[in-house]
Amino acid sequence: MIEFQDVAHDYGGGALFEGVTIALEPGSFHFLTGPSGAGKSTFLKLCYGELLPSRGTVTLQGTSLRQMSRDALAEMRNSIGVVHQDCQFLDHLDIRSNVALPLSTTGRAVSDRDVDDLLNWVGLRAQADALPPTLSGGERQRAALARAVIAAPRVLLADEPTGNLDWEMSQRLLSLMVELNRMGTAVLIATHDMNLIRTAKSQVAARVLRIAGRKLQSAGSDL
Numbered sequence: 001m002i003e004f005q006d007v008a009h010d011y012g013g014g015a016l017f018e019g020v021t022i023a024l025e026p027g028s029f030h031f032l033t034g035p036s037g038a039g040k041s042t043f044l045k046l047c048y049g050e051l052l053p054s055r056g057t058v059t060l061q062g063t064s065l066r067q068m069s070r071d072a073l074a075e076m077r078n079s080i081g082v083v084h085q086d087c088q089f090l091d092h093l094d095i096r097s098n099v100a101l102p103l104s105t106t107g108r109a110v111s112d113r114d115v116d117d118l119l120n121w122v123g124l125r126a127q128a129d130a131l132p133p134t135l136s137g138g139e140r141q142r143a144a145l146a147r148a149v150i151a152a153p154r155v156l157l158a159d160e161p162t163g164n165l166d167w168e169m170s171q172r173l174l175s176l177m178v179e180l181n182r183m184g185t186a187v188l189i190a191t192h193d194m195n196l197i198r199t200a201k202s203q204v205a206a207r208v209l210r211i212a213g214r215k216l217q218s219a220g221s222d223l
């Protein structure tokens with residue numbers, strides 16, 4: 001689904017990580033952890049083609065990023081849902097329209113009913129007509145999750161989706177992502193939150209990856 005072959009990335013100040021070879025299989029659940037600045041967001045950006053690796057090959061569904069045309073990459077991105085760290089919205093559009101954007105901007109049919117079903121799933125049906133600035137942090141994160149999955153992606157990538165949320169709200173978001181994974185979506189979550197990882201491991205067979213010392217390692221059973 002997403003494969004890294006001997007991948008390194010360097011923004012110009014030295015490699016953040018190198019020699020990364022890994023496959024994110026369909027239906028898998030991964031956490032990605034590591035110190036601040038280790039390169040977690042960078043790793044996610046490589047996964048959805050926002051960045052090309054400095055060295056090595058990233059392959060999305062059988063095609064190397066480098067060989068993809070701009071159109072092919074845009075098409076590929078439709079099969080990958082992303083919850084960004086800052087979950088930005090278009091503040092002049094209501095939550096229903098923001099959540100529908102991945103479909104409406106690609107010209108695909110979108111019914112209010114489908115969007116409202118999804119908003120119901122994340123517990124935001126009552127906020128469908130609200131503007132983004134009026135939502136709480138937890139509500140914004142759940143709206144961002146709804147937007148990331150509206151196009152039924154095969155992979156969900158989430159960058160610190162529970163950052164700044166209280167424990168109850170973090171758990172709620174986690175259960176939504178576990179539920180998605182049970183329905184077949186591969187999930188990769190970058191997080192600092194070790195409690196979240198421990199909790200998830202009692203619910204799902206999650207593999208924990210850690211960027212440390214410029215390498216991507218499998219975290220041990222100390223978690």
Ligand SMILES: Nc1ncnc2c1ncn2[C@@H]1O[C@H](COP(=O)(O)OP(=O)(O)OP(=O)(O)O)[C@@H](O)[C@H]1O
Pocket residue numbers: 011016034035036037038039040041042043
């Ligand atoms: N576009 C860029 N140009 C130059 N350097 C960058 C760029 N993006 C990120 N960096 C640097 O690369 C390093 C890794 O950044 P990245 O955001 O991937 O780390 P992270 O592990 O996600 O950090 P955090 O946990 O704090 O979010 C940081 O030192 C950052 O300043």
